[in-house]
Amino acid sequence: MTTWVPADRNLEARLPSFLSFSSTEEPDPEAEIRAALQAGLRRLINDGDERLATLRQLEADLQDDLVREADDLRQLIKQRCPRIGEVTITPQVSFSESLRTVEIHRTTDDGHRIALRRGGAGRRRQISLAVWEWTSQQLKDQPPEHPGIVITYDEPDTHLDYGHQRQLLDLVLDQCAHHDVQMIVATHSLNFIDRVDPADIVHLRLDKQERTVVTQLLTSGHAETDDHLAQVASAMGLRNSVLLHERCFLGVEGATEIQCIPMLFKLSMGHPLQSAGIALISGESNVGALQVTKYLNQSGRLVRFLVDRDSTTNAKTHFTEEKLSRASIAKDQIMYAGTREIEDLFTDEQWSDAANELWPRTIDDRLWTPADFDAVRKSGKFSSGVESMAREASLHAPRDKAGLLFCLCTTLSLPEEVPADLVKHFKALEELAN
Secondary structure, eight states: OOOEEEEEEEEEEEEEHHHHEOSSEEEOOHHHHHHHHHHHHHHHHHHHHHHHHHHHHHHHHHHHHHHHHHHHHHHHHHOOOTSSSOOOOOOOSSEEEEEEEEEEEEEEEEEEEEEEEGOOOOHHHHHHHHHHHHHHHHHHTTOOOOOOOEEEESSSTOOOOOHHHHHHHHHHHHTTTSEEEEEEEEOOOOOHHHHGGGGGOEEEEEETOOOEEESSSSSSOOEEEEHHHHHHHHTTTHHHHHHHOSSSEEEEHHHHHHHHHHHHOOOOHHSSSSSTTEEEOTTTTTHHHHHHHHHHHHTTTTEEEEEEEGGGTTSSSSOOOHHHTTTOOOGGEEESSSSSGGGGGSSSHHHHHHHHHHOOOSSSOOOOOOOHHHHHHHHHHHHHHHHHHHHHHHSSOOOSSSHHHHHHHHTOOOOOGSHHHHHHHHHHHHHHOO
């Protein structure tokens, strides 16, 4: 039969100290002050004060005496209860490692002494912040041979406003910077989740059978790949909370789509992308988007990729069907935009109306007409032709290609003005996300 055996005192002294702070119940600064001071007492004891030698010898002598008395008690229990089986009683005596009590009061302006717990939850949490900051200061004074410390925080930002949440997270990150500190933070706070290294996040959730499932945002054992993915995701603006919680991811090629897709989705669907649980991944015309998309795909996330139709046949881009396939993106996960590109989905009338409103011709006095854009459409790549034509004719033309479609989108006001092909894709995405 396996039983618990008390650890040897010398072994216990080599174990890390443990500090636990919880906010799942009402804030209790008195308990946190006692816990912090108890850890401080242990630190002082471990510093090897000579005054403790006599006290430890007294502890050892008394424990030996108490063990003998405990054995008499054990024998009597067995005698009176013969069928109880084997009984073990192992007393532990410690004078030096316990903090009997701490008196904690605060004094009001009129001189009355009252308990800290009588303050509001917000004030008590701010007192807790001060206690945790004091703990951080003590960590700086640990000797090299100190066995370390384990700190746990359970929902530490409860009752704190945003400013104090940021202050608390800075404090936690400062504590984690010490080489001998290990920390576990249980939180639902997106502020916390979004400001830590993705490799440090472990996600706990319930599956359909109400069983707890544990997943890591980045997998262990592939440090170099995970680090690269983390950097790419950060560069593309993908927050940890998005990677953890969004239901559906839409990869797009670059700045044009990043600026315009959210506007067009909201206009046509009546609500923003994020409320539908859809997160955009900006490809920025590089392979990083494919790596992140591959990671999401292999992690069981719902992923689609929206690309200009001509990108899939242009060997110079990173979004050919072959390269998408190598990134584990199947053909049915690819959505195509336009005859050649997303810009050609919009009518010549929409382009001429937007041009007259936002970049009127300065080269002459006439207005833009649909025929101007129809001629460009027939002569080659539509977006490049519009960009050249607009810059030649107007001093107000956008400085880059992405600005062209963005300007047009700002002139649209009715859902039916969004091209039908895009609306079809948006509906499919929302159905997937739901």
